[in-house]
Amino acid sequence: MGDSALLPCFVCGDVLTNAVPDVENQPHGGTEFRTYGCYGSTFWDSFDNQELVLNICDGCLRERTDRLAVRTPSRGFDGTLVHFGDAEA
């Protein structure tokens, strides 16, 4: 634990600082993404609850909103998935 988040931005490689002290990975100006993977991936599909973790900085997210979607869990069992710009706040 330290000033730097555990991981740099997955896209641009920038080092991210932690938003709060004494945490392992709480990027300031970025988001930590976690996944168990999914059926269909030939890279990551965890069967023992291991998570794949990556950080993406806010700048890289903003530059690529056309590649993002938002899932709203309250709108169905798995939620409704809509493209980022079409999501209601």
Ligand SMILES: [Zn+2]
């Ligand atoms: Zn970045």
